[in-house]
Amino acid sequence: MVMAIKIGLEIHCQLTGLQSKLFCSCHCDYRDREPNSNVCPICYGLPGTLPLLNQKALEFSSMISFALGCKIPSKILFYRKNYFYLDLPKNFQITQYNAYGITSIGVDGKLEYGDGKCARIRRVQLEEDPGRLVYGESNIDRSFYTLIDYNRAGVPLVEIITEPDFTDPKDVRIFLNKITSAIEHLGVCNTRLEGSVRCDANISIEGGKRVEIKNIGSFRETEKALNYEITRQKTMSIHEIEIKAETRHWDDSRKVTKQARAKEEEQDYRYFPEPDIPTVILGNEFLSSLKTKIPELPDDRKSRFIKDYRLSEHVSQVLIDNKELADFFESAVKIYSSPKEIANWIVSELMRVMDVNHHKYSKEERSLFSDLKVEPKHIAELAKLVDQNTINRNTAKKILNQIIKNGEMPAQLVEEANASTIDDSKVISEAIESIFKSEESAVKDARQNPNAANFLLGKIMQLTKGRVDPQIALDLIKKKLIETN
Amino acid sequence: MTKLYCLSAGEVTTGIKNLDFSAEEYIFQILERIEKIDVKINAFTTVNKNCALNTARSIDKKIRDEEKNIGPLAGVAIGIKDNICTRGLKTTCASKMLEEYVPPYDATVVKKLKDSDAIIIGKLNLDEFAMGSTTEYSRHGSTRNPWNIDCVPGGSSGGSAASVAASECAVSLGSDTGGSVRCPASFCSVVGLKPTYGCVSRFGLISYANSLEQIGPMGKTVSDVVLVMNSIAGMDDNDQTTIFGVPNYRVQPKKNIRVGLVKELVEGADDEISKCIYNAMDLFAKSDCKCEEISMKSIEYALASYYTIATAEASSNLARYDNIRYGFDSSPDTYEMNTYFAKVRSNFGEEVKRRIIIGSYVLSSGYYGKYYMKAQKIRSLLKQEITSLYKKYDVLITPTMPVLPFKFGEKIDDPLKMYNIDVDTVLANLTGIPAISIPAGFSKGLPIGLQIMANESQEQTLFDAASLFESTANVQRSPEL
Numbered sequence: 001m002v003m004a005i006k007i008g009l010e011i012h013c014q015l016t017g018l019q020s021k022l023f024c025s026c027h028c029d030y031r032d033r034e035p036n037s038n039v040c041p042i043c044y045g046l047p048g049t050l051p052l053l054n055q056k057a058l059e060f061s062s063m064i065s066f067a068l069g070c071k072i073p074s075k076i077l078f079y080r081k082n083y084f085y086l087d088l089p090k091n092f093q094i095t096q097y098n099a100y101g102i103t104s105i106g107v108d109g110k111l112e113y114g115d116g117k118c119a120r121i122r123r124v125q126l127e128e129d130p131g132r133l134v135y136g137e138s139n140i141d142r143s144f145y146t147l148i149d150y151n152r153a154g155v156p157l158v159e160i161i162t163e164p165d166f167t168d169p170k171d172v173r174i175f176l177n178k179i180t181s182a183i184e185h186l187g188v189c190n191t192r193l194e195g196s197v198r199c200d201a202n203i204s205i206e207g208g209k210r211v212e213i214k215n216i217g218s219f220r221e222t223e224k225a226l227n228y229e230i231t232r233q234k235t236m237s238i239h240e241i242e243i244k245a246e247t248r249h250w251d252d253s254r255k256v257t258k259q260a261r262a263k264e265e266e267q268d269y270r271y272f273p274e275p276d277i278p279t280v281i282l283g284n285e286f287l288s289s290l291k292t293k294i295p296e297l298p299d300d301r302k303s304r305f306i307k308d309y310r311l312s313e314h315v316s317q318v319l320i321d322n323k324e325l326a327d328f329f330e331s332a333v334k335i336y337s338s339p340k341e342i343a344n345w346i347v348s349e350l351m352r353v354m355d356v357n358h359h360k361y362s363k364e365e366r367s368l369f370s371d372l373k374v375e376p377k378h379i380a381e382l383a384k385l386v387d388q389n390t391i392n393r394n395t396a397k398k399i400l401n402q403i404i405k406n407g408e409m410p411a412q413l414v415e416e417a418n419a420s421t422i423d424d425s426k427v428i429s430e431a432i433e434s435i436f437k438s439e440e441s442a443v444k445d446a447r448q449n450p451n452a453a454n455f456l457l458g459k460i461m462q463l464t465k466g467r468v469d470p471q472i473a474l475d476l477i478k479k480k481l482i483e484t485n
Numbered sequence: 486m487t488k489l490y491c492l493s494a495g496e497v498t499t500g501i502k503n504l505d506f507s508a509e510e511y512i513f514q515i516l517e518r519i520e521k522i523d524v525k526i527n528a529f530t531t532v533n534k535n536c537a538l539n540t541a542r543s544i545d546k547k548i549r550d551e552e553k554n555i556g557p558l559a560g561v562a563i564g565i566k567d568n569i570c571t572r573g574l575k576t577t578c579a580s581k582m583l584e585e586y587v588p589p590y591d592a593t594v595v596k597k598l599k600d601s602d603a604i605i606i607g608k609l610n611l612d613e614f615a616m617g618s619t620t621e622y623s624r625h626g627s628t629r630n631p632w633n634i635d636c637v638p639g640g641s642s643g644g645s646a647a648s649v650a651a652s653e654c655a656v657s658l659g660s661d662t663g664g665s666v667r668c669p670a671s672f673c674s675v676v677g678l679k680p681t682y683g684c685v686s687r688f689g690l691i692s693y694a695n696s697l698e699q700i701g702p703m704g705k706t707v708s709d710v711v712l713v714m715n716s717i718a719g720m721d722d723n724d725q726t727t728i729f730g731v732p733n734y735r736v737q738p739k740k741n742i743r744v745g746l747v748k749e750l751v752e753g754a755d756d757e758i759s760k761c762i763y764n765a766m767d768l769f770a771k772s773d774c775k776c777e778e779i780s781m782k783s784i785e786y787a788l789a790s791y792y793t794i795a796t797a798e799a800s801s802n803l804a805r806y807d808n809i810r811y812g813f814d815s816s817p818d819t820y821e822m823n824t825y826f827a828k829v830r831s832n833f834g835e836e837v838k839r840r841i842i843i844g845s846y847v848l849s850s851g852y853y854g855k856y857y858m859k860a861q862k863i864r865s866l867l868k869q870e871i872t873s874l875y876k877k878y879d880v881l882i883t884p885t886m887p888v889l890p891f892k893f894g895e896k897i898d899d900p901l902k903m904y905n906i907d908v909d910t911v912l913a914n915l916t917g918i919p920a921i922s923i924p925a926g927f928s929k930g931l932p933i934g935l936q937i938m939a940n941e942s943q944e945q946t947l948f949d950a951a952s953l954f955e956s957t958a959n960v961q962r963s964p965e966l
Contacts, residue, residue, distance in 0.1 A: 041590050045805050047583065047691040048570040048592060050724050082801050082848075084826055091804035100858070148809070270848035272857060275696035275798060278726055 003206040003234060007172060007226060008164035010200045011179060014129060014155055015060045017188045021154035022128045023051035023094065030151035031193065035134075043154035045089030050276045053078075057156040058105070058280065060188040061126040062290055064158050065106025067182045067297055068121045072290075075281045077102050078126075078274040083267060086146065087130040089153050095127035097271045112299075113178040117171060120163040129155040158188075164202065169226035172201070176219045177321045181298045184323035191219075201226055205233045208243030213257055215249040225250040229257055301326060309339035318347050324368050325351075331376035332383070341383040349400055350374065373407030374400070381410045390414065392469060425476065428460075428468050432480055435459045446481055453477050490518040491963065494561045494655040494709040501560040502548060508541035508560035508604070515562045515606060519653045522966055525634055528648035530567045530625050531575050532607040537562070540604045547602075556602030558716055563598060564648045564657040567608040568615050569700065570689040571595050574605070578691055579623035580613045581832040582806040584813050592689020593724065594658060594700050594717040601716040606654050609644030613834045614803065615660055615693045617641050618668050618906055621897055622836045630672060632932055632964045636890040639669030645703050646673035652963055656709050658717070660690055662698035663791050664885075664910025667922035670703055671885035671934025674924040674962055676710050676951070677703040679910075681942050682917035683728035685714075686721030692802040694795040695726075697914040705962040707923065707952045708736045714944065730942070738956050739949035744769045745779040745878035750909050754887035757928035762884050765925050765935045768957045769882075769950075779878070783870050784912065786863045791911035792904055793847050793860035800844025803837065806830065839900060868916045875940035880950045883909050885922040885934035909936060919944050923951050924960035 018028045024042035027033075042049045065072050079097035096104035106124030113119065131150040135143035160179070166172050176199060183189045183197075191197045199222040204210040211233070213225050233243050248257040296304075298320045305316040305326075319326045325346060332342045354368050382400060385391045391399065391414055399413050435456060436443050442459075446452040453474065460473050489511045492500065501508050516534055523529050544560050565571060568578045570588035572595075577583045595605065612622040620628040620643025628643040630636040631651040638647040642659025646669030649657050659666040661679035670677025678701045685700045692698070702713035711734045718732035746766050751759045770776045808815055808829040817825045833841070847856035874881065888906055896903045913920035918941050925935035935954065939947040 041588075044810060046588070046590075046811070047576070047578075047586070047805070048588065048689040050688050050726075052723065052725060080801050082804060084804065084807065084823070086809065086822060089805065089810065091807060092801050268850050270801070270845060270850075270853075272797060272801070272848055272853070275694075276692075276724075276726060 003237065005167045005203065005205050005230060006164040007166035007169070007201055007203045009160075009162045009166070009172065009175075009222075010202075011160040011162075011176075012129075012198045012200075013064070013158045013160065013179075013183055013189050013191075014193075014196045015057055015158060015188050016190045016193055016196050017060065018054065018056055018156055020054060022054050022057055022126070022156040023154055026154065028155055030155060033151050035147070035149040036151060038151040039153065043089065044150055045153075051094060051274070053277050053280070054156060057126060058282070059290065059293070060156070060186075061105045061124065061158045062282070062286075063186050063188060063294055064160070064183060065109065065124045066290060066294055067186055068106065068109040068111050068124060068160065070106030070109030070121055070124055071103075072106055072282065072287060073103050074283060074287075075102070075279055076105055077279050078277045079271045080274050082270040085130070086148055087133050087150075087153070089131065089150060093128060093130065094274055094277070095159075096125035098123060099271070111175070111178065111182075114171060114174045117174075119165040119175055122161045122163050124161075125159050127157050127159060129153065129157045164204075169223045169230070172226060173219075173223045176222065178298065180219065181321055181323055185295060185297055185301070187295065203229050203233070205230065205237060205243070208233055208237060209245035211243065211245065212247045213250055214247055214260070215252075217250075217252055221250060221252060224255060225257060228255065232257065298323075309333065309343070311339060311343050315343050315347050318351070319343065322368065328369070328376055328379075332380040335377055335380035336384045338380075338383045338387055341387060342379055345379050345383060345400070349397065350379070353404060372404045374404050375407070378403045378407075378410060385410055385414065395466065398466075425472065428464075428473055428476055429480075431460050431463050431468070432456075432473070432476055435463065436480065436484070443481070443484075446477075447485055450478075453481065488652075489514045490652045492655065493706055494558065494563075494704060494712050495706075497561045497655055498557065498559050498712075501544070502555060504548065508544045508548075509538065511560055512537050512541040512562060512604060512606070515654060519607070522651050522653055525629060525966070526631055526647050526651050526653070527626055527628050528610055528638075528644040528651065528653055529564070529607045530577055530579065530610050530644070533571075533574055533605050536574075537604050537606050544602055544604070556600065556716075558598065558601040558603035558712065561603045561656060562606040562654040563603045563713070564606055564609045564645060564654040565595060566611055566615075566642050566645050566657070566659045568611060568660060568691040568693075569595060569658060570691065571605060571608065574608065576608065576691070577624070578614045579611050579625055580806075580834065580837070581624055582808070582812055582829075583691075584624065586811055588689070590689065592700075593686035593721045595689065597717050598658075598713075603716070609642070609648055609657060609659075611644055611659075611665075612641035613837050614691070614799070615641040615662055615665055615698075616799070616836050616840055618664070618903060619893075619896070620644065620669070621893060622834050624834070627893060630890050630931075631966060632674065633890065633930065635892055636931065637672065637893055637895075639672030639886070639890065641665040641669075642677075642703070643669045646670050646675050646677065649673070649675045649703050649705060650963060651966055656702060656704040656713050658700055658713075659703055660693075660698055661701050661910075661914065662694050663795060663914050664907050665698075666701040666703060667885045667910050667920060667934065667936060668907070670922040671924075671936075672890040672932060674927075674932035674934070674960065674964075675703055675705055676707055676921065676923050676955075677701060678710050678714065678921045678944075678947075679913055679919060680714065680718065680944060681728070681919045682914075683726050684730065684919070684942070684944065685718050686724040686727050688721055688723035692798070694798040695802065696798060697791070697795055699914075707921075707948060707955050710921070711736050711948055718944075728942070734945055734948055736952050737949060738953040740773045740953065742769065742772075742774045742946075742950050742953065743877065743879045744774050744776045744950070745874060745881045746776065747784070747881055747883045748778045748780050749784050750883040750887075753908065754884045755889065758884045758887065758889070758933055761926045761928065761933045762882065762935060765882065765954065765958070768954060772953055772957060774953075777878070779874065779881070781870055781874070783863065783866045787867060787912050787915060788904065788908050790860040790863040790867070791907070791915055792843070793856050794864070794915075796840045796844035797848050797857050797860075798844070799837075800841045800848065803833070803841055806833075836900070864915050867912065871912070871916050871918065872940070875943075879939065879943075879946050881938045883936045883938070885909060885936040889928055889931045889933065913938050917941055919947050921947050921951050923954060924962060925954075925958060926960055 109121035
């Protein structure tokens with residue numbers, strides 16, 4: 001049964017590219033610090049403190065708005081969102097709100113993704129991250145106590161809210177890849193840091209109410225949570241069980257969504273303008289200087305890859321989807337200008353190894369290259385050796401595997417293994433000569449059955465440690481068989 | 486022996502700098518005075534005894550060593566309202582919620598005072614979280630009016646006014662959200678200033694209603710208030726709502742001021758008070774000032790607008806007092822989170838609870854437009870009206886309070902009656918303009934204050950008018966105690 005699906009996203013992205021928090025001078029980088037050591041009277045919400053708006057955060061968040069095709073208003077306000085929660089030092093969050101003609105830092109944008117698909121961006125807003133709760137047990141329900149770490153409180157967060165324009169979780173994945181690449185290219189966020197990007201979602205299927213899924217720890221989990229939720233809602237619908245509007249939490253360990261523990265009623269956040277932060281006038285100067293600060297964005301970079309390096313659409317897209325790969329590629333090309341060869345090595349060989357590691361560290365997203373000792377110079381040299389026929393592709397693959405483990409230069413490895421391709425047919429003939437002598441019965445078989453020649457080839461490859469071009473060797477074997485018959 | 490504690494701030498600094506007496510002698514007398522008098526007045530929540538004496542000694546040493554950098558408030562004993570953060574010194578807001586709270590930092594004004602070599606003599610009583618007009622809503626008990634200890638001293642900076650009137654300190658700081666400096670200044674016959682919004686840093690002032698309040702000085706004379714303002718005013722990197730300006734105020738009684746008397750506010754006051762204000766106008770007229778009665782149309786909505794905005798902001802500001810990061814001893818063991826919040830927050834006083842409830846209500850969805858937005862519209866209307874008035878007048882005068890100081894408990898059971906007495910003062914907070922209360926006379930032995938308001942950032946005009954009035958009216962400042 002086909003049922004219409006509507007999915008909208010709420011993406012949170014920490015501005016890890018900043019030095020300090022949104023309203024004080026504490027470090028923006030709160031990770032791996034003693035709990036509650038990265039706090040000051042302001043982010044701790046002590047009585048009498050006032051927020052001091054980080055101007056650079058305005059710049060970063062408007063860059064994101066720009067990259068998402070949003071309108072950036074000439075003046076903005078901050079609002080207080082009032083609610084009680086343990087991780088919120090002031091029991092209100094300073095955020096933005098669209099009301100009475102004043103909007104957040106970005107509105108009404110759109111972002112194209114995949115093959116000509118497009119999602120509308122409702123708004124982009126700048127706000128503060130709350131602290132972090134650490135449960136005695138991994139699970140909140142089983143925990144007897146909760147610890148609060150305010151190191152994260154006040155870290156600048158950009159929230160991107162889309163219209164419910166998605167129908168397929170796969171599209172969501174592609175869209176999120178695009179967003180990730182965009183914010184990586186802007187240099188505003190290191191998306192590989194744990195928890196630096198999160199994406200909650202809302203989803204409804206035909207005839208059902210809107211269900212929100214929260215607590216999704218990483219972008220990769222979003223697709224899983226959506227798939228689970230679609231199955232759940234469809235099953236309910238088939239059994240004619242009403243799908244109620246509710247908030248569900250994603251249980252990362254069990255890969256299911258669960259009804260939020262506390263009954264979350266319709267909360268009234270009592271928004272009102274933050275009196276301690278005067279209205280921010282962005283002005284024309286800010287907006288025009290912004291455009292000069294925007295670095296090359298993924299779409300432009302992709303076009304350039306296709307045009308300047310003559311890469312295929314597909315290969316360009318794969319590289320661009322991950323800024324690290326695209327940067328790696330361009331560094332290698334700078335060293336040795338053979339874009340297609342280098343791109344192929346990255347996309348078909350390197351990424352295969354990366355995928356393996358990717359799964360291994362699925363919880364904590366780390367650098368793609370974190371466990372690999374390979375650098376652009378290695379791939380550049382490898383491509384050069386192949387281009388110059390110093391080694392064949394099979395050998396190159398083996399060498400790549402060694403590089404990944406020990407980081408040695410390809411030429412060095414080739415020399416050590418004496419692995420350069422033997423293209424001297426005299427040397428090959430000598431090898432064949434000696435095999436024909438030692439494997440007389442096999443030679444006899446081969447004369448009856450042409451397929452048995454492969455056995456002889458195998459022996460030759462063994463003798464030369466794979467350094468001969470197998471096609472040349474096979475031709476020579478066949479010639480020899482005829483000659484000696 | 487000279488009564489050093491009776492001296493004005495200017496006299497104290499001069500005396501100490503001229504080696505007429507030492508800061509230590511002076512502070513010692515002040516401490517003695519507090520010990521003797523404060524059992525009656527109850528102006529102090531904390532006396533900073535040892536620290537004050539040590540600071541006095543170090544100032545004396547600086548003067549003996551003929552160091553160059555002697556501050557403009559050298560040795561002056563200043564009291565700080567107990568909602569302004571003082572590093573290492575309890576700051577309670579007269580609330581159970583902060584009864585043991587010791588701030589780890591100094592408010593900007595406190596830092597500036599210390600840099601001026603003033604001596605923080607102690608923390609002063611107030612209505613809980615500065616919400617009130619009588620200082621009756623204090624966890625430390627009411628402060629008493631030095632002119633008649635059966636009467637309220639006004640509020641919420643009751644301790645700040647009473648301590649100055651009772652000569653327990655030379656000058657003090659209060660905070661003024663809807664009249665909290667001027668009301669007690671009027672009731673205790675001292676001078677109290679609410680500066681232009683943004684003129685003095687609020688960093689370290691525990692917020693009640695951020696968009697309305699300012700810290701303001703109180704003293705026995707206009708010149709003492711000016712002296713303190715020159716130390717505390719100015720732009721502050723820690724408060725983005727402060728406005729540009731380097732304070733350099735002077736005392737220069739000036740004639741030929743254009744004075745407008747706000748008819749509605751004078752007529753609304755008790756008879757003896759209106760009479761006193763008309764007399765004040767006559768005094769201005771005698772000093773070659775052009776005086777006129779004027780009418781303000783939107784003034785009747787000011788009080789409603791004020792209480793809507795103030796309570797809305799308060800309801801949010803006070804949300805942080807959940808006893809999790811600081812507060813009083815109360816174990817959260819066995820409590821569910823929300824139940825714990827409810828339990829600890831029941832320790833707010835009645836008036837604070839009332840304002841949190843009103844504020845939450847006016848901000849709630851469906852009522853926001855009806856109340857909060859409307860209140861903000863009135864605010865802009867008032868601002869427009871007042872701006873056009875200042876094209877014709879240098880200052881506007883009104884009573885500070887529409888009533889005389891009254892007996893304890895007289896209005897406490899009727900919150901609306903209590904709110905109504907703020908009718909004259911809230912205008913300056915809603916429009917951000919500076920306003921000063923200055924002693925204008927007595928009736929039945931109780932003080933009456935004159936309020937003078939100038940246009941935004943026109944503090945100097947305000948001081949000119951105030952010192953002119955001060956020199957011609959010559960009203961008594963300190964009662965016999």
